Each structure stands twice: as C-alpha cells, then as structure tokens.
Amino acid sequence: MYAYEFIKDSIIQGKFEPGMRLGEESLAKELNLSRTPVREAIKQLEAEGLVVPLKRGVSVRHFSKEDIRQIYDLRTLLEGYGASQAAIHRTGEDLKRMEAANALYEKAIDKYLESDMNSIKEIVDMNQEFHDAIVNASKNSHIQFHISKVVVVPLVFRSFNWYNPYQLKQSLEVHKIIHNAVRNKEPERARIAMHEHIYQGRDHVLRHLGQIKNSHLLKEEV
Amino acid sequence: MYAYEFIKDSIIQGKFEPGMRLGEESLAKELNLSRTPVREAIKQLEAEGLVVPLKRGVSVRHFSKEDIRQIYDLRTLLEGYGASQAAIHRTGEDLKRMEAANALYEKAIDKYLESDMNSIKEIVDMNQEFHDAIVNASKNSHIQFHISKVVVVPLVFRSFNWYNPYQLKQSLEVHKIIHNAVRNKEPERARIAMHEHIYQGRDHVLRHLGQIKNSHLLKEEV
DNA sequence: TGTTGACTAATTGTATACAAACATTTAAAT
DNA sequence: ATTTAAATGTTTGTATACAATTAGTCAACA
Numbered sequence A, B: 001m002y003a004y005e006f007i008k009d010s011i012i013q014g015k016f017e018p019g020m021r022l023g024e025e026s027l028a029k030e031l032n033l034s035r036t037p038v039r040e041a042i043k044q045l046e047a048e049g050l051v052v053p054l055k056r057g058v059s060v061r062h063f064s065k066e067d068i069r070q071i072y073d074l075r076t077l078l079e080g081y082g083a084s085q086a087a088i089h090r091t092g093e094d095l096k097r098m099e100a101a102n103a104l105y106e107k108a109i110d111k112y113l114e115s116d117m118n119s120i121k122e123i124v125d126m127n128q129e130f131h132d133a134i135v136n137a138s139k140n141s142h143i144q145f146h147i148s149k150v151v152v153v154p155l156v157f158r159s160f161n162w163y164n165p166y167q168l169k170q171s172l173e174v175h176k177i178i179h180n181a182v183r184n185k186e187p188e189r190a191r192i193a194m195h196e197h198i199y200q201g202r203d204h205v206l207r208h209l210g211q212i213k214n215s216h217l218l219k220e221e222v
Numbered sequence C: 001t002g003t004t005g006a007c008t009a010a011t012t013g014t015a016t017a018c019a020a021a022c023a024t025t026t027a028a029a030t
Numbered sequence D: 001a002t003t004t005a006a007a008t009g010t011t012t013g014t015a016t017a018c019a020a021t022t023a024g025t026c027a028a029c030a
Helices: A002-012 A024-031 A035-048 A065-089 A092-113 A119-137 A141-155 A165-183 A187-211 B002-012 B024-031 B035-048 B065-089 B092-113 B119-137 B141-155 B165-183 B187-211
Strands: A051-053 A058-060 B051-053 B058-060
Touching (some): A002 A024, A002 A035, A002 A141, A024 A035, A035 A051, A035 B035, A065 B065, A065 B141, A092 A119, A119 A141, A119 A165, A141 B065, A165 A187, B024 B035, B035 B051, B035 B058, B065 B119, B065 B187, B092 B165, B119 B141, B119 B165
Antiparallel strands (some): A051 A058, B051 B058
C-alpha cells in the first residue's frame, strides 16, 4: 500500500523525528488521499512497533541505547540462525544471489572510496540484499518475516554514513566468510560469522550514538 | 482495541476456519460497529501475519506442517534466549511470579486428572503465564514483542486438548527445571531446558496433526 | 503573580455514502 | 450442449460528515 510505504520511508529517512506526533490530516493532504487509508497505514506501523499510540493519535517511537542493544541481540539470534539454516538448505541459485550481492557491494564500496557520496545508498541496498539472500536461503519464511521487522529499526539511525573505509572493507570480508561457510555447508561456522558481523554493526551504531550526545534520535536513559 | 481482540480470539477459538474469507460487513454487524474499526483491526492482524490478503479482502491464514516446524523452531530460538537472559536478569519478583504460575498450573492439571474438563482453559492460561513470566524476567521487551506474535499460531490448533495426563505432568516437571535454572542463575541450563520443553510441544502438535488427516486446519503439502 | 476553571479550537474515532472492482448468473450464439 | 459475453449484485476501497475527546488559551479569582 502506498500510504504505508510513504510513511515508513519518511520515518526511516528521518523526515519525522521520534516523539513527533503524526497528524492524519496533514499526512492525508501531503499524500492527496483521505484520512481513511492513512489511518490504516498507521495501524500497520503500530502493529510493527515503529510508531506508538498516544492519548490522541500516534508518534514516531523513541529508541534508547538499551533498545538498540536488545534489538541487535534479537537480530543476531535470528540472522545467526538464518545463516546456519542457509548452510544446510542453500541451493546453487542462493549462492549466485549472494555472490552477485557481494560483487555489487564491493563495487559500491570502491566508488565510496573515491569519495562518491551517492554510493552510500547503493552500499546500504547491497548489504541488505546480501542479508536477504541469506535468510531466503534458510528456507524459513517465518524467520524472514520477523527479521524484516527487526531490521528497519537501526535504519532509523542511518549509521552507514558513519562507516570509515576500513570498516566497510572489513564488513565485506565478513560477508565473504559467511558466504564461504554457507557454500561449504558449515552451519556453525556460518552462524558464528554472522553473529560476529552483526555484533560489529551493533558496536558501530552504539559508538555512533555515543558520539552524538543528546541526539534528538535518542531517548535519554532514566 | 475491541474489534481486534474479538477477531483474534475468534480465529484462535476456531470460529473462523483457515481459508475462509472475513467479510467486513458481517463482522461489523456482529460487533455492532461500523466497517471502519473492523477494517483497522484486520489491517493489524494482517501485519501480524494471522490473516492474508486476498484479491478482495482477507482470509484466515493456512498453516502447513512445515509452517508449524518453522514457527516452533523460531519459538525455540526466542524463548530459549529469553530463558537464558532471565537466568541473568531475574529478580525476586520474577521468581515469585514463576512459582505462582507453576503452582496454579499444577492445581489445574490435578483438576484435569479428576476429569474436570473445564480446567483445560486454566491449564492453557497458566502455561502461558509461566512463559510470560520467563520472557518478562529476561528484561528484553523486543524479544517479548516478537514472542507474543509467534505464540498465537499454535493456539489455533488447540493442541492442549490432546495432552494425556503423563505429558501434562512431564510438562510441569520441565517448568520446574527451567525455574530452578533461572533461580540458580544458570543461563545455559535454562536455555537447554526451554529448548527441550518447546521441542516436546512441537512434537506433540505435529503428532496431533498427523492423526487428524486432511484436517481443515491443515493445508496439504504440495 | 500564580493557579484554577471554563470556553474554544483542533484532531481523532466512528459512521455512512459513493464509486470501483470482482464474482456470479443468465442468456445468447456457435 | 458448451462456451462466451453481458448484466446484475455483492463487497471492498476511498471520501466525507459528524460526534466526542483532548489540548490550549484566556480570563477571573485567590
């Protein structure tokens, strides 16, 4: 649905700041729609936990550092399992998809190293594509469903902008290690590598959030 | 929201069979509401995966045996992690809640052994209460959120009706083992015991579904 | 000057009306 | 008799109107 995608993207891209109330009327006006489809989109986002109910209407959800830790723990668990299952169930097609994603990932990183800032979106997309390829290879659609909900939260912080070249290269290396483990049908190796990969991502985001003190994106801990 | 709870409960209690189209008008009439709140409830259930979109409207989702396996794998992963974290973060209050749940669980089982069929609901509730107490003790609200979505699916099959006295007693014993591990702060012990506990539940459901061949609840595998 | 109360404005929750899409049935033609 | 096409009826998707609740402001009284 159109309204759902629009509002979700707007939240991810930071157009609506956490804590900010989402007015149905203004959203409807911006989308050239009536309030009805807007309300339905909001209800879906509410069920996914991206917006929280207020006394009147909803607001974009605030995430604390503790939230980030918990979400990454959850993601580690799910994607680690996904990787181990991928190492069992992967087909030749799955391997090809992973390789294609990593090839484009590397290309985008190289462009970034030449200071092409437009490649950041491509980096994000190809990283996502690799992870999608893994969970898809696991052949467990329910894991896939839940991962897709978990993955959006860190996107809100747009932490990819903060990676340095060394970190991006390292990320690519781990992707290759995971790919190898999946190709060689080594479930535990794949799981551990994925764990490590996501924990590195978690540490990066937390470091990033530690730097921007009192960010409007971050809820202060009590 | 009222409409949401009503429709969800109706699905769990088998009032709407899988594959059956949910008419907005009839639901609204039954609830003495207009179509608007009914639609919003349906949109939420759709986001949770309990109903699936059709060309027109939605229907109750079908689950295959493979779905059940995948969902239980997911639940094992999540609740196993929850139990291990509970063993780390549990407070005295958490332990009390677990003990209270198990005490009532035992009482309900005893009533069941005296052929009191009304105690089945109590058994289901207290089993749920124990599991809730565990994930709550883990102090990870995001895990809790996802578990709550995963847990509803098996309820559709109402497999508790199929437990025999020995299995119920055994279930209670494992609850106690988990409780002990959490009390003694043994994360790995708690995780393994929870894994075993849920795998037993999975096997029970799959056995049950194997017996009722061609159940309308079960989508035939292709 | 600060606090409380009432009034007003704005926004959500619900109902209903209307239009569009889809299914079903009937009739006609090959 | 079977297949296709058209028409009708049912149901969803969207818009809008109305009611109810909340927040905000202004004034009055302590």
